[in-house]
Amino acid sequence: MVMRTEQIARLFVPDGHILSCEPYGNGHINDTYKVCTKDDAFILQKINRHVFARPDQVMENLVGVTEWIKKKMEADGIDPARRVLHVIRTVDGAAFAVDEGGEYWRACRLVTGAVCYERPETEDVFYESAVAFGNFQRLLSDYPVQDLHETIPGFHNTPMRFLQFKHAAEKDEAGRAQSARAEILFLLEREQLSKRLAGAAQKGLLPLRVTHNDTKLNNVLMDAQTGKWLCVLDLDTVMPGLSATDFGDAIRFGASTGAEDEPDLDKVHFDTHLYEIYRKGYLEGCGGSLTDLEVSMLSDGAMVITYEQALRFLGDYLNGDVYYKTARENHNLDRARTQIRLLEEMEKHFS
Ligand code: GN1
Ligand code: MG
Numbered sequence: 344m345v346m347r348t349e350q351i352a353r354l355f356v357p358d359g360h361i362l363s364c365e366p367y368g369n370g371h372i373n374d375t376y377k378v379c380t381k382d383d384a385f386i387l388q389k390i391n392r393h394v395f396a397r398p399d400q401v402m403e404n405l406v407g408v409t410e411w412i413k414k415k416m417e418a419d420g421i422d423p424a425r426r427v428l429h430v431i432r433t434v435d436g437a438a439f440a441v442d443e444g445g446e447y448w449r450a451c452r453l454v455t456g457a458v459c460y461e462r463p464e465t466e467d468v469f470y471e472s473a474v475a476f477g478n479f480q481r482l483l484s485d486y487p488v489q490d491l492h493e494t495i496p497g498f499h500n501t502p503m504r505f506l507q508f509k510h511a512a513e514k515d516e517a518g519r520a521q522s523a524r525a526e527i528l529f530l531l532e533r534e535q536l537s538k539r540l541a542g543a544a545q546k547g548l549l550p551l552r553v554t555h556n557d558t559k560l561n562n563v564l565m566d567a568q569t570g571k572w573l574c575v576l577d578l579d580t581v582m583p584g585l586s587a588t589d590f591g592d593a594i595r596f597g598a599s600t601g602a603e604d605e606p607d608l609d610k611v612h613f614d615t616h617l618y619e620i621y622r623k624g625y626l627e628g629c630g631g632s633l634t635d636l637e638v639s640m641l642s643d644g645a646m647v648i649t650y651e652q653a654l655r656f657l658g659d660y661l662n663g664d665v666y667y668k669t670a671r672e673n674h675n676l677d678r679a680r681t682q683i684r685l686l687e688e689m690e691k692h693f694s
Contacts, residue, residue, distance in 0.1 A: 347442075352378045352387050354433045354440045355450040369461070369561065371667050373579070377453065385431055390439075390447040394666070395579065398447035400492035402438045405578045406430055407490065408483065408553065415482045425454050425566075426574050454574050457564040463597050467570060469617055470624040472563040475572035476555060476593060477628015480586060483553035484632040488583045491553065498556060498580060499588045501651045505537040508654040517663035523676060526657055529683055533650060540587055540640070540647050548636055554584030558593040586637050587644025590625055594618055595649040599685055606677045613688035618645070646689050653682035 353359040360381055367377040367386065374389040390398040409428050416423040431450040433440050439449040463469035497503045512520055512527045520527060543549045555562075555575065562577040596603060598618040601611035622641060626633070657679035659666045664675055 351448050355431050384453045386451045401494045401579050404581050408581050412482050456567045458567050466620050469597050470620050471572040472560050473621040473624025474628040475563045476558050477625040479575050481630045481632045486553045501537040504651050504654045508658040511658040511661040536650050539643050551583045552586050554589045556580035558589045559596040587640045590641045591644030591648030594645040604678045608684050611681045611684045613685050642693050649682050649686045653679050
């Protein structure tokens with residue numbers, strides 16, 4: 344297995360010499376490795392084909408968006424070397440390689456002197472991630488959004504996610520519905536919430552933006568020396584979307600006192616102070632690129648995306664853990680429960 348991965352890694356190295364190739368990071372979707380060569384290191388990833396039907400389109404989006412950000416930064420007098428993902432091309436000049444099994448592989452430069460946080464250990468860390476995602480929004484606010492591929496159709500189509508969840512609960516494929524009755528009921532009762540953002544977008548009230556769609560804290564690298572944000576990672580789900588969903592996804596992950604998969608719900612609360620910190624940093628980073636209605640619907644984004652994530656985690660639990668990687672029994676159920684806890688507290692706070 345490792346042997347095979349090393350062979351793939353060689354496709355991205357002109358002299359083909361690899362010292363080591365080890366699994367890396369905590370992603371739920373792709374397989375990630377850190378590859379060391381004689382005088383360098385880089386990131387190698389196998390793109391999950393069950394999740395991304397067209398990895399070539401994922402890479403086209405990624406190259407388009409990163410090149411755009413590079414140009415913008417250069418125009419602002421910022422050296423983009425450590426500030427944006429750099430795709431490493433194969434020795435043949437392609438943005439990805441396809442192996443004999445039809446699997447897609449890509450490589451990116453490793454950003455050195457950087458730290459990545461799983462939890463907002465300090466307010467500053469969370470604030471910096473907010474500024475990073477706000478800047479991401481701002482730098483891409485004039486990108487031709489219609490040129491982007493929708494790499495996962497309906498990714499944040501919450502009404503569709505609701506229907507898929509309802510179907511999973513009815514079908515009860517893995518025979519687990521009995522063990523999650525209260526949670527299923529809680530989510531089914533909130534169908535209206537699934538339509539809140541989608542409804543406003545359909546009426547043309549919310550503009551279509553270039554969105555990141557996976558704005559978790561651990562998708563931002565911070566400078567180890569200065570503590571300032573360096574680089575936004577994981578651009579696989581960059582697609583046309585709504586600013587409120589990018590905001591909401593960051594909140595459900597970061598403005599919580601517990602981890603996304605914390606089994607002890609007594610440790611999981613919506614942290615309203617962290618929420619305000621993130622909101623401030625995000626709006627600063629956006630630099631006035633959002634409309635007034637977008638700003639006023641950010642809190643809706645937090646609730647809708649927390650709800651959507653609960654639908655997705657619990658739906659996967661009911662389907663028998665077929666989508667998210669799991670490391671223990673009831674992992675997806677624990678994840679769904681944290682989201683439900685957060686949503687309950689958000690509803691109280693924002694009502
Ligand atoms: C997945 O790539 P990763 O593990 O950060 C998922 C996100 C979820 C997240 C939950 C393509 O993200 O949508 O919010 O897990 N990505 C995809 O932690 O489904
Ligand atoms: Mg991701």
